[in-house]
Amino acid sequence: xxxxxxxxxxxxxxxxxxxxxxxxxxxxxxxxxxxxxxxxxxxxxxxxxxxxxxxxxxxxxxxxxxxxxxxxxxxxxxxxxxxxxxxxxxxxxxxxxxxxxxxxxxxxxxxxxxxxxxxxxxxxxxxxxxxxxxxxxxxxxxxxxxxxxxxxxxxxxxxxxxxxxxxxxxxxxxxxxxxxxxxxxxxxxxxxxxxxxxxxxxxxxxxxxxxxxxxxxxxxxxxxxxxxxxxxxxxxxxxxxxxxxxxxxxxxxxxxxxxxxxxxxxxxxxxxxxxxxxxxxxxxxxxxxxxxxxxxxxxxxxxxxxxxxxxxxxxxxxxxxxxxxxxxxxxxx
Numbered sequence: 001x002x003x004x005x006x007x008x009x010x011x012x013x014x015x016x017x018x019x020x021x022x023x024x025x026x027x028x029x030x031x032x033x034x035x036x037x038x039x040x041x042x043x044x045x046x047x048x049x050x051x052x053x054x055x056x057x058x059x060x061x062x063x064x065x066x067x068x069x070x071x072x073x074x075x076x077x078x079x080x081x082x083x084x085x086x087x088x089x090x091x092x093x094x095x096x097x098x099x100x101x102x103x104x105x106x107x108x109x110x111x112x113x114x115x116x117x118x119x120x121x122x123x124x125x126x127x128x129x130x131x132x133x134x135x136x137x138x139x140x141x142x143x144x145x146x147x148x149x150x151x152x153x154x155x156x157x158x159x160x161x162x163x164x165x166x167x168x169x170x171x172x173x174x175x176x177x178x179x180x181x182x183x184x185x186x187x188x189x190x191x192x193x194x195x196x197x198x199x200x201x202x203x204x205x206x207x208x209x210x211x212x213x214x215x216x217x218x219x220x221x222x223x224x225x226x227x228x229x230x231x232x233x234x235x236x237x238x239x240x241x242x243x244x245x246x247x248x249x250x251x252x253x254x255x256x257x258x259x260x261x262x263x264x265x266x267x268x269x270x271x272x273x274x275x276x277x278x279x280x281x282x283x284x285x286x287x288x289x290x291x292x293x294x295x296x297x298x299x300x301x302x303x304x305x306x307x308x309x310x311x312x313x314x315x316x317x318x319x320x321x322x323x324x325x326x327x328x329x330x331x332x333x
Contacts, residue, residue, distance in 0.1 A: 004207035010139040011150075011211065013124040015094045017058060018143040019151055023316040025142060027154070027219065028054055030309050031062030031274025032295035034102065037079040042298040042307075046329035047087045050296075050309050053332050058124075058140070059088050060154070062274040062293060063100025063223030070107045077108070077116050085120050096125040096156060098136045100223035100274060101190065104161035110135045125156075133194040134158025139204060141216070144316060150212045152219075152319050155201060155268070159224040159275075160191035163253040178253045186230035186249035190275075192256040193222070205265050217319035218268045219312060225273040227251045228259045229290050232283035243281030243292070243326065244306070250275065262288065270312065270322045278306055282324055291324060298329075305330055 003011055019025045028051060035043055051059065066072070066080055088095040097117060099110075106113065114127050114135045128137040138156040143149065163174035178189050209215050230249045232239040262268040263286055270289035280294035293310035307329040312322055 004210055006204050006207040007211055010126055010204070011141055013126065013140055015122060015124050016143065017094060017124070017140060018147060019145040019316040020057070021145050023145060025152065025314045025316070026054065026056045027058045027060060027312040027314070028056035028309055029060045029062055029221070029272050029293040029312070030296045031223065031293050032064045032100070032277055032297050033084060034064055034067045034297040034299060035080070035084065036066065036068050037076065037083060039083060040298040042304070042329070042333065043296060044083065044087070045333055046296055046298070046307055047084070049332035050327050050329070051087050051091065051093065054311055054327060056093060056311070058154070059093055059095040060221050061095065061097035062221055062272065063098050063159070064102040064274060065097065065100070066103055066106065068106060070105055072106050072108060074108070074112065074116060077113065081117065081120060085123070089120060089122050092122060094122050094124045096123065096138060096140060096154070098138070098156040098221055098223055099158055101161045128200055132196050132200045134160060134197060137197055137200065139208070141208070150208065150216050151316050152314055153208065153216045153267070155218055155220045157193050157197055157201070157220065157222045159193060159222050159252070162189055163191045174253055184227060184230070185234060186227050186251040187253065188250040190224050190250060190252050192252035192254045193258050194256070198256065198258060198261045202261060202265055205267055215267050219322065220262065220268045220271045222271070222273055224275045225249065225251050225292070226258050226271070227255050228285055229273070229292075232281070232285055232290055236283070239283040239285050241281050241283040245279045245281050247276050247278045249279070259286070259288070269320055270324070272310060272312070278303060280306065280308055280310070280326055289322060289324065294326065296329065
């Protein structure tokens with residue numbers, strides 16, 4: 001089986017991901033840890049307890065992981081990762097990550113930061129190179145239980161940081177994108193997924209289909225939600241919204257066209273985001289599950305009752321019918 005050039009960096013992660021013999025595969029998503037090496041012990045305890053209960057095959061970290069000062073060092077990053085990768089590393093569970101806005105607040109060279117993450121034995125994160133914005137974009141192929149084909153995939157997209165002060169090639173300051181007096185619900189000052197990221201996803205997805213001989217259904221991870229999450233919030237009955245939504249949506253400053261792109265490509269069956277610490281719903285929009293995973297980071301008693309993770313269950317023979325549920329820290333600690 002010939003591997004297309006676009007696919008070569010991603011087709012063989014350092015730990016093979018594959019469906020179990022019974023045809024199942026379970027993913028656990030944690031986001032918004034907001035921790036340092038001086039951490040809240042309940043955050044780590046909740047991660048350990050949820051992993052122990054749910055026994056995932058893959059753990060995804062959905063950004064806003066590290067809340068260190070902008071001048072943080074590699075040594076501080078390793079100290080943090082030694083602590084918060086331990087629930088996966090000790091159990092030999094593969095894990096991957098994307099960055100959130102707080103991770104981007106750190107001034108460390110992003111490729112250096114990425115190399116530290118990827119140095120951990122069970123970190124299966126990969127990355128895009130020059131020409132694609134955002135270092136933490138990734139593709140993880142999940143093979144069939146008999147290893148004969150790629151049966152599923154997980155995509156990660158970097159949603160960057162603030163859009164304020166950024167200028168596009170034509171010189172326009174992105175601050176103008178969110179300062180109009182009347183904007184679509186959820187529009188805010190956060191950045192958006194760039195076209196070159198969408199092109200990378202689309203082209204690499206086509207290469208994966210060519211390699212596999214058939215389309216490959218997928219889950220997509222990103223930190224900040226797309227604007228269509230707001231459509232679900234405004235139409236809970238029509239989108240079969242299940243879960244909590246006490247927060248006002250804070251999405252990107254521009255609609256990147258991500259949902260239109262994945263709909264046209266036809267392989268992504270669910271999108272999961274963090275960023276919103278209290279919203280934790282799952283909804284169905286245009287046949288795609290749009291999901292929040294809540295937040296796992298403990299910071300104060302006013303919200304700690306809602307700390308949670310989102311679980312995805314995929315069946316090898318029905319990869320287009322992803323099942324998902326929440327696990328609350330309060331139920332396992």
